[in-house]
Amino acid sequence: MTQQRSQRSHQQSPISNVRRGDIQRWSQTLIPTAREAPSDAELPSHRLLVRGGFIRRVTAGVYDYLPLGWRVLRKISQIVREEMNAAGGSELLLPALCPTELLKETGRAEDYGDLLMRFEDRHGRDSYLAPTHEEVITEMARGSITSYKQLPLNLYQIQTKYRDEFRPRAGLLRGREFIMKDAYSFHLSLDGEAGLNAGYDAMYRAYTNIFSRCGLDFSAVEAEAGPIGGSASHEFMVNCESGEDTILVCPETGYAANVEKCEIGERTAPARGFFAGEPTGELDKIHTPGCPGIVEVCKLMKVKARDMLKTVVFKVVASTPEEAEGYPGDWWVVAVVRGDHDVNEGKVRDFAECKLELADPEQAKRAGFEIGFVSPRAAVGKPQTLLVIDPDAAVGWDEGKDKPRFWATGADEKDHHVKHFNWARDLGKDPALAMGADDCFFAVHSIRNAIEGDPSPRGKGEPLQAKRGIEVGHIFKLGSKYSDAMGFAIMDENQQRQSVIMGCYGIGVSRTLAACVEMSHDDDGIIWPAALAPYHVLITVMKADDERQARVAQQLADELSERGVDVLIDDRSERPGVKFKDADLIGIPIRLTLGDKALDQDSVEFKVRGSEGKGELVAVREAAMACLENLA
RNA sequence: CGGGGUGUAGCGCAGCUUGGUAGCGCGUCUCGUUCGGGACGAGAAGGUCGGAGGUUCGAAUCCUCUCACCCCGACCA
Known part of the structure; x- marks a missing residue:
């Protein structure tokens, strides 16, 4: 089996792009499911990812990504890559370990303060593990981009980042180590095809595509630029009740903003004017x-x-x-x-x-x-x-x-x-x-945070509604903040030396994984959207040692794999109850169950995760098509 | 960084008040009976009781220090 597959892969052309789905056997990988979650896990995403064997805590805010978890992360990354590339981005990889000297030019070592994961190496060099890469990429670009003819440019990476959180919590939602996609764009103007505004809009569209393709229910909201600086900013929030952030939306115009940023519409001034009124009593x-x-x-x-x-x-x-x-x-x-x-x-x-x-x-x-x-x-x-x-x-x-x-x-x-x-x-x-x-x-003057019920700043001033969400993406127009601070300027076509204008665009990849679970689960476990599921189809073999069941499982898996479907075969010699519980827990979208009763009718049981009941019988030869139709 | 709490087997916990051979459930391993929604029986393995120091004939238990982790708050992608 192993040999056959390696031979086949040798025969594959290096430029073939017909994707075969993966076939994995439960007994040959590591999926350590558990009946109980660690007592400190409170949020559903944290509990279910640990119980389902996706992640395992190593220390506060730091996790192992086990095979299932890593597969989901790779699916997210792949969607991010495809959309970033389609929007004209180029992937690169910058170091996580950086000299603190780099931050001196922008003063952010101080701005970040204790949040910066900082240490001295054996030679006494002051170093840090990067929480973000503006300085690193600006330094790189300063040495590599020398002509306006190279612009605009969008460079991105998918990288492990570090923040020395005071209080890591909520599993992957707030860790000290996390995976992020960060992109930086470089321009010489705000307007025009090559300008920052066009680059920013392209990223806005790419983010919308990315989160849509991931199968997430999300909102794009106006946001404060925060410590990264810059002029305009949007956050992409996964909508779910357990989210840490509150956003306010105008039901009439679709305007949405986070609490810090949200403007308040015109409030009706007191009829008698401000401050007017007699004392209600002695002080x-x-x-x-x-x-x-x-x-x-x-x-x-x-x-x-x-x-x-x-x-x-x-x-x-x-x-x-x-x-x-x-x-x-x-x-x-x-x-x-x-x-x-x-x-x-x-x-x-x-x-x-x-x-x-x-x-x-x-x-x-x-x-x-x-x-x-x-x-x-x-x-x-x-x-x-x-x-x-x-x-x-x-x-x-x-x-x-x-x-x-x-x-x-x-x-x-x-x-x-x-x-x-x-x-x-x-x-x-x-x-x-x-x-x-x-x-x-x-x-x-209006100087307070907006709250639910305040008049919307847009349209007719309908009352704002509050929603909870988890921030998974954030895009900024940086302007020339970093290029000015670090002396990154190049000649434009008029032979004028000009500061380069930048944008920066982040996606919390590991946070997206957790946010997805937070958004989509039930009492029994995770319910993955097909786009992010570690496998698309789970074939549950009732009797691991039954020759007929094993044969049909392999045949179905091959058929599905040919069409690009990722298949996990539960070939463990466990009791049915255990297998079903585990199946619901890890949340593969489709389960095909192979048992004697169904096979006697040349059928398998077809069940969509999250659906009610036992599922329906489908003829073996039609099972693959049924999966494809459901996944499409 | 303030307030509260917990460290005992892979996971969940008891034992500590009142010092005396370290326990339970789940999981793991072996054998048998089972086999469509977390089976049953018999047997087995697995723990420097977070660490250091102290008190004591004797410390998981009492004292001191320390480390780690969790929760609430503040802060934040």
Whole structure:
């Protein structure tokens, strides 16, 4: 058998592209299924991949990919390759082990911080295991791309990557070692056929093709560019309830974005104007010791979170030495949102038009901000301080109840909060007037994360809907961030030296494997989409030592293999119950069961994984066709 | 990095309070009976009780230190 196959493969032409399916016997490979999952495995994908013998944990966030798991990864990779190649990409392979020197030019060793898997080798060289390859490929391209005539160019690799996660978890969904496809494109312009925008759109289409072909239910959403930097960005999310990320979608226009990025549509301004409304009572100071979070404070004060004003203090960070010189001293941005909302740092930053960081509590205290107990009053009268208030917080009149709006907030004093905060009274001036007049330190602007039910920023402003998902792909327009930092510029056709414009495009290959299981399983096990299944057809031989059953199994396997179908033959001498349980667990799309009763009628039992009942009898000579029709 | 928890056979766990020959279920191996949804009987193999130090005649058990892992939070592809 083994000999026959090796002879055949020697006869094959090196350029033949007629793919024969693989035939594997369970007894000759390693599929260590288990009745129980490790106790720390909580998510279905983690439990089922371990129980089904796809993966095995080696240490926190690091896994063996056993034969079945590796086959699925290869199927994903192959789809990725085909679509990347079709979109004009060229595959290469860069090192995982890199000198930290490379990151000096962009400063990302610091930006990544502890997330970087970093060490010193025996010679004292500072090295890292790459979490991503912008610097490596930019360095390579800088030395290899010398003319505009070589552009545009799209290079990609499928590689093991590393992140020293604080807390690896959820099996393959968040590991310290994971497999990624990362692609980088190089351009000299934004527009035109050779421009970044066209390259980005091509990748967007390729990603849509890839995840469609994988059989995944996914959404493409607008996203923040994150630490990689750049101007535009989309995430590709597999839709499933157990996903870690929340996305918001507009049911009317299809607009979708993640929580960080999602804009909020026009909110109806209060009829009487912002801040207008009489005090609801005298300021009432309450002792709230040991209450770090808004939840505890609310409980202690018997106030709802939506009736609190949450005040977050940011410190302005100078992005250049010139800027630091031009604006000496500490500058602050104080952001106020309703207690049940979250401040969105990106939106505050965009509004303030400067780089921000969360204020250090000690430093803020010296400036008069008692972190944890700050109220909007703290910003009043302070020089170099901008107070920006979210529209939902800048309200003085409760229109629902038709009476003044009750607010509770911090007392600007350790371990104390106040009830009956009133905007006009407690700020000592009318904020609405102050905004427009000489006092420019007040502003009302949308600075919070969007939540379900907010008006959509597109169309007629239908309420946004929240969905959960797992991020499997992310594409960015980087612009010239890396090429500027690393001095990667070439001559254009006008003999002008120009920074190269880049895009970068990632797919979490091993995460896609887990996301697929998360999306598609039942109580008995995994249900693979045909495109990713480790084998397309499982032939379950009821009696391993029965000559007729073995012969028919081989005959069917050969027939299927000729047509490109991957076949796994369960030839173990196990009891039927064990084989059926294992079959459901590993989730091969089609099961052909060979037993005496069916064979006496020249038939086999045909069952689609996930379907109800025992399956149907199909004539042996029609079984292969039945499989092909079902898989098509 | 804060809070909580767990380390005993490949997997799941008991034993620890009150120190005295290391156990159970699943899995594995052998033999027999079975054979369409995780069979039954008989027998067998398998453990530096995470590691180091200490207390003690004697430590899985008590004490100290350490390492690893997990969960929640913060952070994040």
